[in-house]
Amino acid sequence: MNRLDYNLVVIGGGPAGLAAAYEAKEEGVEDILIIERDFELGGILQQCIHNGFGLHEFKEELTGPEYADRFIKMVVEKKIDVKLNTMVLEVTDDKRVYAVNKDDGMLEIQAQAVILAMGCRERTREAINIPGTRPAGVMTAGTAQRYVNMEGYLPGKEVVILGSGDIGLIMARRMHLEGAEVEAVLELLPYSGGLPRNIVQCLDDFEIPLKLSHTVVEIHGKERLEGITVAQVDDNLKPIKETEEYIKCDTLLLSVGLIPENELSEEAGVKLDNKTGGPLVNENRETNIPGIFACGNVLHVHDLVDYVTQESRIAGKSAAKYIIGNVDRRKEEINLTAGENVSYIVPQKLEIKDNERKRVDLYMRGSKPMEQVKVVISAGGEEIMSLKERHVEPAEMLVKPLPQNFIKDLADGSEVRVDIVREGEDDE
Numbered sequence: 001m002n003r004l005d006y007n008l009v010v011i012g013g014g015p016a017g018l019a020a021a022y023e024a025k026e027e028g029v030e031d032i033l034i035i036e037r038d039f040e041l042g043g044i045l046q047q048c049i050h051n052g053f054g055l056h057e058f059k060e061e062l063t064g065p066e067y068a069d070r071f072i073k074m075v076v077e078k079k080i081d082v083k084l085n086t087m088v089l090e091v092t093d094d095k096r097v098y099a100v101n102k103d104d105g106m107l108e109i110q111a112q113a114v115i116l117a118m119g120c121r122e123r124t125r126e127a128i129n130i131p132g133t134r135p136a137g138v139m140t141a142g143t144a145q146r147y148v149n150m151e152g153y154l155p156g157k158e159v160v161i162l163g164s165g166d167i168g169l170i171m172a173r174r175m176h177l178e179g180a181e182v183e184a185v186l187e188l189l190p191y192s193g194g195l196p197r198n199i200v201q202c203l204d205d206f207e208i209p210l211k212l213s214h215t216v217v218e219i220h221g222k223e224r225l226e227g228i229t230v231a232q233v234d235d236n237l238k239p240i241k242e243t244e245e246y247i248k249c250d251t252l253l254l255s256v257g258l259i260p261e262n263e264l265s266e267e268a269g270v271k272l273d274n275k276t277g278g279p280l281v282n283e284n285r286e287t288n289i290p291g292i293f294a295c296g297n298v299l300h301v302h303d304l305v306d307y308v309t310q311e312s313r314i315a316g317k318s319a320a321k322y323i324i325g326n327v328d329r330r331k332e333e334i335n336l337t338a339g340e341n342v343s344y345i346v347p348q349k350l351e352i353k354d355n356e357r358k359r360v361d362l363y364m365r366g367s368k369p370m371e372q373v374k375v376v377i378s379a380g381g382e383e384i385m386s387l388k389e390r391h392v393e394p395a396e397m398l399v400k401p402l403p404q405n406f407i408k409d410l411a412d413g414s415e416v417r418v419d420i421v422r423e424g425e426d427d428e
């Protein structure tokens with residue numbers, strides 16, 4: 001086995017890993033290694049050839065590969081080591097990383113700090129148990145995205161998409177532009193899981209129907225998909241038999257959720273949040289294991305890559321502080337709780353030191369679409385701040401600051417709670 005030593009090992013060379021590694025280098029860390037299992041850096045962005053990336057970060061509308069390219073160039077300029085085609089198999093709590101590739105064979109790398117940046121994977125047909133036969137032509141929307149945008153294959157000609165998350169919406173437009181007939185996008189819930197701008201630009205602009213409160217109840221076909229039976233669902237999301245209809249199609253694309261890739265994290269003893277599916281972290285994006293950090297989609301699923309970059313900078317900076325030894329002993333612990341109409345908050349807790357009481361941005365999602373609301377932040381049952389929001393969608397991440405002057409006065413052990421309430425409700 002080959003043995004190596006690095007100050008920092010970053011697992012995953014997507015936008016999260018790239019920004020974290022760059023930031024750590026900027027902060028003075030030498031000997032950084034990025035490990036990526038694919039043949040190139042950039043992560044999932046390399047297959048996202050549509051535009052819409054970088055509006056926050058660069059004030060420009062870039063495609064996914066363009067956005068990735070900017071960070072890849074920065075990492076190359078900083079001479080950060082990269083191992084491609086290398087799969088990380090295990091991480092231990094004492095920060096040993098086991099990986100394998102065909103040139104080095106097995107590698108054991110001892111790191112001082114590790115950043116987890118493995119992204120997420122898509123839920124498949126098996127995860128949602130669609131009944132019927134098992135023909136070719138049923139795949140995740142991301143798989144189809146890779147076939148079309150990177151490998152040059154069109155997976156089918158008559159397409160139905162189940163799930164109206166962003167990847168599903170973007171693939172509806174892509175399949176249409178490539179000449180396929182997109183019969184419909186079906187969504188189980190009464191509202192779409194995608195960003196409003198994607199519904200307009202990917203469905204409305206091409207007259208692709210969106211059928212809310214609908215699902216697939218049977219798959220037909222032996223060798224190849226021949227059609228599907230779809231049905232409307234009731235308020236309990238149960239299919240209504242009388243509404244069943246058959247749609248002829250040769251391809252069913254699934255866009256039914258993303259799962260943070262945390263098998264390595266769990267094996268290392270990293271505690272996960274069952275709401276996000278990612279590690280429980282403090283404001284430095286440090287997990288329960290000192291020196292193991294997490295950022296990007298492995299931490300929680302992001303809708304915009306710009307937020308991935310912001311968050312990964314925090315992880316990179318914090319890992320640098322940990323390595324360089326510039327960290328105080330942890331002082332006060334404050335828990336953050338997702339209250340009414342909030343599905344989760346990241347970070348889940350603050351572990352602030354007296355000399356580091358600075359603004360912390362909270363990343364959160366509303367649990368249902370709501371209009372004219374207030375995001376209410378309270379501590380010890382007392383309202384501290386209330387921020388107006390015209391519109392909240394589960395698909396759109398909200399970023400709200402906890403200002404420095406607020407953090408300054410928080411006592412050890414206190415709980416900060418965030419609720420989303422309709423305007424006027426909390427005044428009654």
Ligand SMILES: Cc1cc2nc3c(=O)[nH]c(=O)nc-3n(C[C@H](O)[C@H](O)[C@H](O)COP(=O)(O)OP(=O)(O)OC[C@H]3O[C@@H](n4cnc5c(N)ncnc54)[C@H](O)[C@@H]3O)c2cc1C
Nearest residue numbers: 012014015016036037043044087088118119142296297305
């Ligand atoms: C199919 C799909 C399509 C998407 N489309 C869009 C879009 O159009 N617009 C948008 O804003 N966002 C999109 N997203 C969201 C997008 O994932 C994030 O914006 C961003 O790419 C997340 O960055 P990341 O670095 O956390 O993850 P990723 O980009 O997924 O990068 C993670 C990297 O880690 C590597 N890795 C994982 N496990 C290991 C291991 N054990 N060893 C070595 N390497 C490993 C992976 O190969 C990958 O390169 C999409 C996500 C998916 C899954």
